[in-house]
Amino acid sequence: MQSITSDSYAVHFNNKAYEALNDHLSQKGYSKVFIMVDENTHEHCLAPFMTNIAGEYDYEIIEIESGEINKTIETCTQVWHVLSELDGDRKSILINLGGGVLTDLGGFVASCFKRGIAFINVPTTLLSMVDASVGGKTGVDLGALKNQIGVINQPEMVLIITDFLKTLEERQLHSGFAEMLKHGLIKSETYWNDLKKVDDFNNLDELIYQSVVIKNEVVLKDPTEQNLRKILNYGHTLGHAIESYCLEHPQKDTLLHGEAIAVGMILEAYLSNELRQLPDSALEDIKTTFLSRYTKVAFSNEDIKSILGLLKFDKKNSHGNINYVLLNSLGNPEIDVRVPDELYNKAFAYYAES
Amino acid sequence: MQSITSDSYAVHFNNKAYEALNDHLSQKGYSKVFIMVDENTHEHCLAPFMTNIAGEYDYEIIEIESGEINKTIETCTQVWHVLSELDGDRKSILINLGGGVLTDLGGFVASCFKRGIAFINVPTTLLSMVDASVGGKTGVDLGALKNQIGVINQPEMVLIITDFLKTLEERQLHSGFAEMLKHGLIKSETYWNDLKKVDDFNNLDELIYQSVVIKNEVVLKDPTEQNLRKILNYGHTLGHAIESYCLEHPQKDTLLHGEAIAVGMILEAYLSNELRQLPDSALEDIKTTFLSRYTKVAFSNEDIKSILGLLKFDKKNSHGNINYVLLNSLGNPEIDVRVPDELYNKAFAYYAES
Numbered sequence: 001m002q003s004i005t006s007d008s009y010a011v012h013f014n015n016k017a018y019e020a021l022n023d024h025l026s027q028k029g030y031s032k033v034f035i036m037v038d039e040n041t042h043e044h045c046l047a048p049f050m051t052n053i054a055g056e057y058d059y060e061i062i063e064i065e066s067g068e069i070n071k072t073i074e075t076c077t078q079v080w081h082v083l084s085e086l087d088g089d090r091k092s093i094l095i096n097l098g099g100g101v102l103t104d105l106g107g108f109v110a111s112c113f114k115r116g117i118a119f120i121n122v123p124t125t126l127l128s129m130v131d132a133s134v135g136g137k138t139g140v141d142l143g144a145l146k147n148q149i150g151v152i153n154q155p156e157m158v159l160i161i162t163d164f165l166k167t168l169e170e171r172q173l174h175s176g177f178a179e180m181l182k183h184g185l186i187k188s189e190t191y192w193n194d195l196k197k198v199d200d201f202n203n204l205d206e207l208i209y210q211s212v213v214i215k216n217e218v219v220l221k222d223p224t225e226q227n228l229r230k231i232l233n234y235g236h237t238l239g240h241a242i243e244s245y246c247l248e249h250p251q252k253d254t255l256l257h258g259e260a261i262a263v264g265m266i267l268e269a270y271l272s273n274e275l276r277q278l279p280d281s282a283l284e285d286i287k288t289t290f291l292s293r294y295t296k297v298a299f300s301n302e303d304i305k306s307i308l309g310l311l312k313f314d315k316k317n318s319h320g321n322i323n324y325v326l327l328n329s330l331g332n333p334e335i336d337v338r339v340p341d342e343l344y345n346k347a348f349a350y351y352a353e354s
Numbered sequence: 355m356q357s358i359t360s361d362s363y364a365v366h367f368n369n370k371a372y373e374a375l376n377d378h379l380s381q382k383g384y385s386k387v388f389i390m391v392d393e394n395t396h397e398h399c400l401a402p403f404m405t406n407i408a409g410e411y412d413y414e415i416i417e418i419e420s421g422e423i424n425k426t427i428e429t430c431t432q433v434w435h436v437l438s439e440l441d442g443d444r445k446s447i448l449i450n451l452g453g454g455v456l457t458d459l460g461g462f463v464a465s466c467f468k469r470g471i472a473f474i475n476v477p478t479t480l481l482s483m484v485d486a487s488v489g490g491k492t493g494v495d496l497g498a499l500k501n502q503i504g505v506i507n508q509p510e511m512v513l514i515i516t517d518f519l520k521t522l523e524e525r526q527l528h529s530g531f532a533e534m535l536k537h538g539l540i541k542s543e544t545y546w547n548d549l550k551k552v553d554d555f556n557n558l559d560e561l562i563y564q565s566v567v568i569k570n571e572v573v574l575k576d577p578t579e580q581n582l583r584k585i586l587n588y589g590h591t592l593g594h595a596i597e598s599y600c601l602e603h604p605q606k607d608t609l610l611h612g613e614a615i616a617v618g619m620i621l622e623a624y625l626s627n628e629l630r631q632l633p634d635s636a637l638e639d640i641k642t643t644f645l646s647r648y649t650k651v652a653f654s655n656e657d658i659k660s661i662l663g664l665l666k667f668d669k670k671n672s673h674g675n676i677n678y679v680l681l682n683s684l685g686n687p688e689i690d691v692r693v694p695d696e697l698y699n700k701a702f703a704y705y706a707e708s
Contacts, residue, residue: 031672031673031674073427073430073431076427077427077496080496080502080503081496081497084496084499084502084667087666087674089669089671089672089673089674090669090670090671090672091672091673108466111505112462112466112493112503112504112505113502113503114502114669115491115493115501115504115505115506115669116505116506116578137469139466139469142431142434142435142438143435145438147469148434148438148467148468149434149466149467150466150469151465151466151469151470151505152469152470312441313438315443315444315468315469316444317443317444318385318443318444318445319385319443319445320385320441320443
């Protein structure tokens with residue numbers, strides 16, 4: 001597959017990815033190459049990755065614990081101490097080998113260490129390949145508030161090696177697939193329809209490529225999320241609040257990111273139908289498609305109240321207003337829409353009814 | 355005094371500062387104005403500052419504890435929680451009213467909150483007026499390692515209100531004056547000679563202005579410290595290590611930043627005389643000038659060993675080498691100079707001898 005050129009860097013796929021990495025490392029002469037992994041990518045991805053690196057470099061492996069619960073400033077502080085102790089300097093590079101939690105956190109760690117060192121992202125989950133791989137968003141959570149702390153900063157390159165998907169459980173693949181479906185909803189009805197037909201996750205390469213192209217087009221036009229880029233938040237306003245709520249309440253089943261925004265996309269499709277021109281048929285299509293792939297989640301009235309309470313922390317808010325991305329039709333979003341409070345319970349009721 | 359134009363913003367002085375601030379606030383329509391202070395600026399600076407703000411805004415005051423010991427990521431985390439709880443959003447602004455610790459930390463807090471909100475720096479110490487006010491360096495310490503974590507990011511504007519200097523103790527003024535002397539050493543023998551004549555800190559306005567002009571010229575030419583900007587680190591390689599060492603050892607007297615780099619500047623003048631062309635007369639001039647203003651510090655052999663051990667964490671290092679800024683003559687520095695280990699003890703001996 002062709003490489004995709006983004007802001008100041010490129011996204012390379014599979015064999016081309018290793019070629020590009022080897023060229024880069026041999027040209028740049030980094031003082032030290034740090035590779036950050038979690039226990040999963042340490043076990044499943046590190047060895048094949050290292051096998052494909054040509055040349056001799058001064059390596060150090062840094063392992064963090066996997067999971068959203070560890071996407072914290074405290075984990076960053078631990079990694080900063082390790083980088084200091086292992087003689088990391090401004091000419092060092094950090095390669096982030098992992099899912100979105102690890103690449104978001106690693107990008108932030110690199111962006112702040114000694115006021116910024118180089119980093120490369122190697123997303124190993126479907127979610128991070130199609131979502132976190134382009135756009136330069138880095139960051140960590142603050143308590144239950146997702147990605148509250150971070151910066152926008154670009155990696156040297158992004159390497160998408162789809163072989164790593166074979167190491168994932170089905171549930172993880174579904175989580176990433178939700179972001180791909182979102183790319184269809186906000187940008188291309190054709191792509192949405194192509195994705196609906198997928199019943200086998202073994203050969204997603206071409207569809208992954210298209211998702212990265214879509215996301216890249218959006219972020220290139222609006223890197224700092226002044227307007228257009230907000231469309232990528234479709235399903236995320238309510239989805240993030242649901243994800244945060246489940247993370248805060250260990251007695252609830254934790255939802256993967258894609259599972260939470262799948263709920264969010266149905267709820268926000270309902271709002272789109274009520275407040276904008278999204279046709280009934282498209283609303284039904286969205287609900288049916290997501291419910292055929294993602295188990296329905298039960299929300300009590302108490303749950304819904306708490307979830308709505310978290311909306312005020314959404315990063316798109318300004319001047320006390322909650323700004324939604326809604327759909328006028330499939331592939332045609334509108335940003336900065338306000339939602340009357342009385343519609344929330346109706347949206348959850350629509351989600352719950354069979 | 356005329357405003358000084360930097361990168362993407364300006365430095366305004368005294369009456370012009372308030373004018374510029376009032377214009378900015380009324381034009382931008384921030385959702386909320388957060389003002390960060392420490393217990394000192396809360397007591398001495400906040401009231402006169404607020405008196406000069408025209409117009410009605412939605413204010414919140416955030417107080418942190420003063421002192422280098424609190425320039426930590428943990429303090430940032432506390433402030434981020436407070437900003438979240440007080441409904442800070444992406445359209446909020448943070449005004450940092452304080453010395454270098456507070457403006458460095460506040461700049462970092464703003465740069466990372468929701469991936470970046472606007473901030474304004476109002477330096478209240480001489481050190482922060484002449485040093486931290488331009489250049490966009492933000493950050494915090496990591497343990498005893500100074501400014502190890504941070505980003506380069508520019509404020510909306512910098513306001514230098516020299517009335518605030520009246521609230522400072524003499525020792526604080528001397529600390530800032532050391533950075534002004536450094537500006538002379540790296541950029542202008544004339545300015546160095548003018549500063550040497552100063553025996554009264556009550557009317558420094560014109561000299562402060564010149565220091566900001568010098569620093570601004572340097573950082574504009576090299577914002578990310580690839581080469582020229584490194585000259586600002588004259589005296590800081592050893593000075594920072596000395597400052598860190600004293601911070602780590604509570605049984606040692608804590609040195610203010612300027613006091614530590616005053617020692618560093620004498621030591622590095624000795625190295626400049628040994629390794630480059632700094633004349634004997636200039637070396638003597640530097641030593642005499644600093645020792646007439648700053649109390650000599652006693653270092654045991656044990657102290658010196660520990661201080662040298664901290665050099666490896668200097669942010670200018672790369673590939674395991676410690677890079678010094680040395681002087682070829684007064685006003686004429688050279689960057690990236692290596693120093694043979696055997697010279698360190700000689701430099702400390704030169705500093706100690708009367």
